[in-house]
Amino acid sequence: MTLKVAVLTGAGISAESGVPTFRGQGGLWKSFRPEELATPEAFRKDPAIVWEWYLWRRSLIAKAEPNEGHLGLVELESMLGDNFLLITQNVDGLHQKAGSKRLVELHGNIWKVRCLSCGAVYEDRRVQSKELPPRCKECGGLIRPDVVWFGEPLPIEALEKAVSWASSCSIFVSVGTSALVYPAAELPYIAKRSGAKVVEINPEETPVSEIGDVIIREPASKGIRKLLRML
Ligand code: APR
DSSP: OOOOEEEEEOTHHHHTTTOOOSSSTTOOBTTBOHHHHSSHHHHHHOHHHHHHHHHHHHHHHHHOOOOHHHHHHHHHHHHHGGGEEEEEOOOSOHHHHHTOOSEEESSEEEEEEEETTTOOEEEOOOSOOSSSSOBOTTTOOBEEEEEOOTTSOOOHHHHHHHHHHHHHOSEEEEESOOOOSTTGGGHHHHHHHTTOEEEEEOSSOOGGGGGOSEEEOSOHHHHHHHHHHHO
């Protein structure tokens, strides 16, 4: 039987690169929780503070290098080729920086912006801005990070591909995600129902632990190495 592997990653895989996770230690910024900042309502009320948070996150990500976890997944991709898909909730771009090619981004990318006036989407790599909130380079309208906020739909193509892989893979690996944010959190259950073996790599227990066939209670860097040895 050919192995077909889908891997779902969350903020935990980038924690060892110095990018704070959203929940748990280091997730707070100026006493705000992500749920209070990453919403369309928060942006409507105070776009400057939301942008300040994103610029702070960008400045941490800009300094970050992919770690052994990201690199291990590049190895897995080169082992499995077309039988591998990386599904990430991360917006930091560290998987691409590591060299991953076969991936879908479920929650967008922090290095892109979208104009709320003219709809332009373009790359924007600044980590600070005199003007807060920053404005569209095309029309001067209000721009927002091109990421998915709470209550917003996920990019449909990415989601459909993720669901299709969860339904058809033989092994589904959940790495470094609290598995609390839907619809991404549904993917391990879809995989399990479809007959896949579910693997979890996380130092902490999560809802996926209950349905996991293999649980690796390690940080992503060590855990993915272990997984590579097991396959
Ligand atoms: N290796 C693996 N997992 C780790 C590590 C590590 N070194 N360090 C922490 N973790 C785990 C934590 O135990 C936790 O389960 O990573 C998980 C991080 O959870 P969250 O902060 O909730 O991140 P994530 O699951 O990616 O959040 C989902 O929520 O805020 C939104 O859109 C945002 O994509 C994000 C989504």
